[in-house]
Amino acid sequence: MAQHTEPDQLPEELVGPLERGLAVLRAVAAGPGIRHRPGDLARGTGLARSTVDRVVTTLLRLGYVRAEERDLLLAPRAAELGNAYLSSTGLPEAVGPHALALADELDESVSVAVPDGDGVRFVAQAARRRAMAISFRAGDVLPAERCAPGALFAADWSDAEWGTWRARHLKDPLDFGFPAVPPRMPSISASDSVETGFRDRADRSREDGWAADDQLIEAGLIAVALPVRDTAGAVVCAVSVVSHTSRHDIASLAGVALPPLRAAVAAMEAALAAPPA
Template sequence: MQQLRDGETEQDVEDSFSGDPNYMASLARGLAVIQAFSAQRRLLSTSQISQRTGIPRAAVRRCLYTLNKLGFVDSEDGRNFALRPRILALGHAYLGSTPLARAGQPVLRHVSSSVNESSSIAILDGDEILYIARAFTSRIMTVDLDIGSRLPAVCTSMGRAMLSRLPAAEQSQLLDRARLVQHTPHTIAERTALEAELARVAEQGYAIIDQELEIGLRSIAVPIIAADGRAAAAINVGVQAARVSREDLLLRVLPVLREAAEELALLAG
């Protein structure tokens, strides 16, 4: 199922597939109910899920009933629902079959230990990046991210590293869909400026996000290039801007990331 964009409902998605005899609306609705939950919304009522997805309350109740019987959701009071640990099995099947997610973990640990900073691998999923592997240090970052987290591709270092490798037509189509939000005073939120930045990233082979997503957060990423020349994924290191300069990222972190990306490219196919 495609990820819903801001302002889009499951009904909008169903309407886009109207007339397709192979489209299973009940399955799509069940997946939409699951995706309504998040780290910020761990407990949701039927009405709240209906509002978030656009699915009628009666259909949401049937989805929750089925998911509860299958062990994917639970409710202590019969009104508010939460995901159960069994939901992890859905993502585990993907992560377990993805070489970059499996083999990337020791590479990330090496990167993190080499530069003493947290590092990540993400793939491009629509106009978002999806984290598939993480290695942490003891440092505390203000952005709470883990495997399965999503962020807008246009304002993340890994997103821009991957977007810069897309053919021009695909890149343009993705930018047409993307919401350019001014997260901080440093965010590039104008289409022409963003296109110029992506061209610069393509030329230099790395992307730096300097407090564009959140004040105090700086990151650098390089693409993991598959045999066909596309970016299969990207790898990054995130740092606290007050502690690590852009120059330090280029001199100390970038060589380590490039070496790791070359190693991971062997798994990208």
């Protein structure tokens, strides 16, 4: 019988090429521009130029990047890697149908997000077609301090995790590293006040069991969120009901949305606890 090998025990010749390929793709995706030269990618990844050339040749053949003369650009097929990563969590399949049903019941947008370091990343969306100043897609990442799920996740952070968040905020106080959200106004980006408000929301969410976003991202955009837990009680994701101040304030949205949201979360937790098919 074949012996199972843990991922961290796999030989380097199997894992190394994958890691180097992903490193180059990350550099292409996260660079300041959309066009990249192989030499720039070598400097950005720390890989040897010959290694980058081999990786790029593979990525071109796979269709993940494309070449225009000496420039390299992401190709549409690269999106399947991000989709595979999000799908591999098992969350979209398990909770997505319940999010869609909740959106239909409330006639409001519903999103499912997971913690991603000191950020919050969407893995499923059920959007209502309304004119909104800003909208998000599965895969987008938000600063934890600027959304309701972030307060739920931060409620369980250690001192080290708070330190990581603080270092990121000091380095990027206007949130330019999060292209899915509008940058902060300099007048409201003071680190002390941002951290105090974020810690207060995290403490409140721990006590209340739910969190609110009262126009933290954009004027007019509000949300309430509940955590979804695994069988051990750990928070694995958060579900948000998103609305607009033209329809609700936080109090009225919570009154309307929290009861069906709690029922949806119970169904999601049951789906996550069910043995796989």
